[in-house]
Amino acid sequence: MPACTSDRENKLPELPEIEHLKRSLEPLIRGAHVLKTRLQRSDIAHQPGWQSGQEIRRVSPGELLNGTYIDRLVRHGKQLAFMARNGKAICFHMGMSGQLRFLPRGTRLATSRHVHCVWSLRGPKGEGRLIFRDPRRFGGIWCFDSQEELIRTRWSSLGPDALNLQGSVLVKLLSNTRRSIKTTLLDQTVIAGVGNIYADECLFSAGIHPATPSHTLSRSRIMKLNRSLQRILSRACEKGGSTIRSYVDANGRSGSYADRHLVYGRAGLPCMRCERILLGMMLAQRTTVFCDSCQKK
DNA sequence: CGGTACGCCTGAAGGC
DNA sequence: TGCCTTCAGGCGTACC
Numbered sequence: 001m002p003a004c005t006s007d008r009e010n011k012l013p014e015l016p017e018i019e020h021l022k023r024s025l026e027p028l029i030r031g032a033h034v035l036k037t038r039l040q041r042s043d044i045a046h047q048p049g050w051q052s053g054q055e056i057r058r059v060s061p062g063e064l065l066n067g068t069y070i071d072r073l074v075r076h077g078k079q080l081a082f083m084a085r086n087g088k089a090i091c092f093h094m095g096m097s098g099q100l101r102f103l104p105r106g107t108r109l110a111t112s113r114h115v116h117c118v119w120s121l122r123g124p125k126g127e128g129r130l131i132f133r134d135p136r137r138f139g140g141i142w143c144f145d146s147q148e149e150l151i152r153t154r155w156s157s158l159g160p161d162a163l164n165l166q167g168s169v170l171v172k173l174l175s176n177t178r179r180s181i182k183t184t185l186l187d188q189t190v191i192a193g194v195g196n197i198y199a200d201e202c203l204f205s206a207g208i209h210p211a212t213p214s215h216t217l218s219r220s221r222i223m224k225l226n227r228s229l230q231r232i233l234s235r236a237c238e239k240g241g242s243t244i245r246s247y248v249d250a251n252g253r254s255g256s257y258a259d260r261h262l263v264y265g266r267a268g269l270p271c272m273r274c275e276r277i278l279l280g281m282m283l284a285q286r287t288t289v290f291c292d293s294c295q296k297k
Numbered sequence: 298c299g300g301t302a303c304g305c306c307t308g309a310a311g312g313c
Numbered sequence: 314t315g316c317c318t319t320c321a322g323g324c325g326t327a328c329c
Contacts, residue, residue, distance in 0.1 A: 095306095096306085096307085097306090097307075097308090114307090135306080135307055135308075136305085136306045136307050136308085137305080137306060137307085138305075138306070138307095177298090177299090178298075178299075179298090179299065179300090183299090183300090284300090284301095285301075285302080285303095
């Protein structure tokens with residue numbers, strides 16, 4: 001039996017990866033004075049009102065928090081925001097391959113390819129540069145004049161954060177949609193933060209077939225699903241998220257959760273629970289792996 | 298409402 | 314060995 005497939009671990013940073021990133025960045029940049037910003041690729045930064053095809057409004061250094069202080073880091077779902085002392089806010093989405101790295105003064109990045117924005121900071125642990133790097137450019141930076149505007153215009157369309165979600169809330173969210181449970185879990189406007197890896201993992205853990213129509217799930221099965229979701233997400237947050245080649249934390253370290261994946265990336269391999277061969281299917285245009293024996297509709 | 302498809306983008310991996 | 318093709322993924326959007 002092969003130990004593992006040639007797991008093409010190239011998946012997006014989901015909630016646990018972003019939460020771990022937030023925790024690793026906080027001691028380095030919370031309270032930091034932003035001394036200088038350099039936007040290398042203007043199309044990676046967005047402002048409300050800017051739409052592709054229209055005239056491009058240049059994002060100014062001030063909008064990237066130049067001259068002010070980073071007071072707080074806030075995560076919602078897969079998105080991370082810096083709240084500044086002057087009231088402004090910037091929000092990051094890492095897409096598939098986004099990285100935020102803090103480089104203490106004197107250290108260099110192995111490659112500066114695909115570095116789109118650089119902030120020079122005087123932080124609580126000393127000076128350094130914060131870099132945003134995103135080879136695939138599915139991610140981006142959104143600039144807001146106020147924190148209220150970020151929440152009103154960008155985060156209001158997201159569902160409640162998946163971490164510490166109450167089971168009874170999940171019951172309510174799933175009750176009025178006929179879509180498959182996997183599709184619903186991936187919909188950020190329903191629940192914020194669940195991506196393909198953790199959707200498959202928590203459905204396996206809860207014994208629920210991914211194609212089950214959401215509204216047919218009993219209250220007790222949804223409560224069980226939520227317990228699985230909370231356990232898997234919180235454990236992954238502590239471990240630093242999945243080991244995904246493209247994900248690294250603020251210090252450049254990758255996560256260590258991959259060895260705990262029971263279904264993700266294991267289609268065609270034996271189920272860890274019953275040893276039957278795990279099946280793969282496409283659901284919501286995404287690779288889905290499940291055990292036909294352990295997971296029921 | 299839900300489902301299906303596409304484009305965006307790069308690098309890993311597989312075939313030859 | 315190196316070139317070429319395929320594929321993965323979130324998310325916005327279009328269309329049935």
